[in-house]
């Protein structure tokens with residue numbers, strides 16, 4: 001039996017359901033603002049504070065991802081479609097009016 005390939009990133013579509021995204025984020029203890037995209041639209045996540053602290057390579061295409069000192073590589077962008085956030089978590093953390101994690105992590 002052929003096993004379906006399961007991955008977060010995909011071909012334009014996200015490849016994960018809404019419920020799966022929540023599961024992933026809960027499992028990783030992520031709130032909003034930790035999801036980013038490589039220059040080719042592949043989604044990846046940054047842990048810790050959500051700020052880009054080191055550069056890495058996209059698993060899918062090898063493009064440069066991440067950044068330095070909380071500054072995201074200019075070719076990358078926030079993956080708004082993953083969690084609805086428009087800014088990285090680090091930015092959000094600087095603006096408490098922007099986002100209340102309790103709204104998002106509450107019981108559904």
Ligand SMILES: [Zn+2]
Pocket residue numbers: 038039040041042058059060061062063
């Ligand atoms: Zn990529």
